[in-house]
Amino acid sequence: QKEVEQDPGPLSVPEGAIVSLNCTYSNSAFQYFMWYRQYSRKGPELLMYTYSSGNKEDGRFTAQVDKSSKYISLFIRDSQPSDSATYLCATSNQAGTALIFGKGTTLSVSS
């Protein structure tokens, strides 16, 4: 079993839809949870970051971590065509160690 599992999609939604992206992880020692966004032919860029369990909201984006089920989610409200990208979840057990990434989910938002 890979340490971080993510459904690659692709996921296609109409503009304005609510999008749910999900990952599962296997190591209960993981404490840091991130979502990166990667546009085509670009490097990933940090979108959101949470520590331990709970929710974090930033504009149209909400990150959620459920450590009891080892489940990570990213919700996008009022999705826009500019949200079309690959979204990668990532995790680590402590600062100073390398991030482990999921394979990424490709999202397409049509206008």
Place this chain on the structure above:
Amino acid sequence: DAGVIQSPRHEVTEMGQEVTLRCKPISGHDYLFWYRQTMMRGLELLIYFNNNVPIDDSGMPEDRFSAKMPNASFSTLKIQPSEPRDSAVYFCASTLGGGVGYTFGSGTRLTVV
């Protein structure tokens, strides 16, 4: 700051040739990471450095791969000899203090024919 700078952007080489990928991290960042991205395997860590010292190279596929960081502003990833299965996008990333907000470069797309 110009961000993390990688060169070349694209590299096409023949099997058996030596390939050198280059990375300039963000000034002041003390952690540098090399990742490889493929459709099949996603983003995989190859090696990372802290203060120019290699910390974990367990992701380096085999002896054909080597990485150096001679100073705080430059790192190289070398593949010798290259093989078609090395074809991938290679990313360099840096961060300060081991923080999880990595800054990635734009990547080097390597094709080995």
